[in-house]
Amino acid sequence: QEAWSEDFFHNKGFALFIQSSLHYDYNTFGWRKEDPKGREEIKNTFNEVCKKYNIDENQVFISGISAGAIMALDIAINNIIPIKGCIPICTGIPVNFSKESIINAKKRRLKIYVIDGEKDTYFIEDRKILREYFTETEVDFIYESVKDMKHEYPRDFQSFITKALHFFER
Secondary structure: OOOOOOOOOOOOOOOOOOOOOEEEEOOEEEOOOOOHHHHHHHHHHHHHHHHHOOOOOOOOEEEEEOHHHHHHHHHHHOOOOOOOEEEEEOOOOOOOOOHHHHHHHHHOOOEEEEEEEOOOOOOHHHHHHHHHHHHHHOOEEEEEEEOOOOOOOOOOHHHHHHHHHHHHHO
16 A cells, blocks of 8 residues: 655645544544534644644645545535545545535535545445536536445555645646
């Protein structure tokens, strides 16, 4: 698995990785489809970071994989914190998800770059609904299905993040 290079965010900003507080077993944490505590923790962390650092709130992006992608979509679409672009990877649909919430996100100019595994067997119906809703509402999105990828990060993750960031800047 390729990780981001050390200088990936050089002169671009920084990345903040938030771990869920929902404990599953001795070394596993995760998110739920509906997670008010998770929403609140992300909002509080964002506010703390904004107080400590000079953050351009018009340049905030969020991502996650699987349940983390569902949380990222929830945060972005429902405007929990100001998000310019969302990169859900192998995602399902958040509980608080509707065409109305997507239309409101479109009005805020949210862009969404979905990364999906061609061989991912999780959330298949959810992803069909996502594409349908995104198309019907004309939200600005790209849906990329990666050949031979299962429910995992893409092998060249950094190149997908770079493509997504270029898409967000258009």
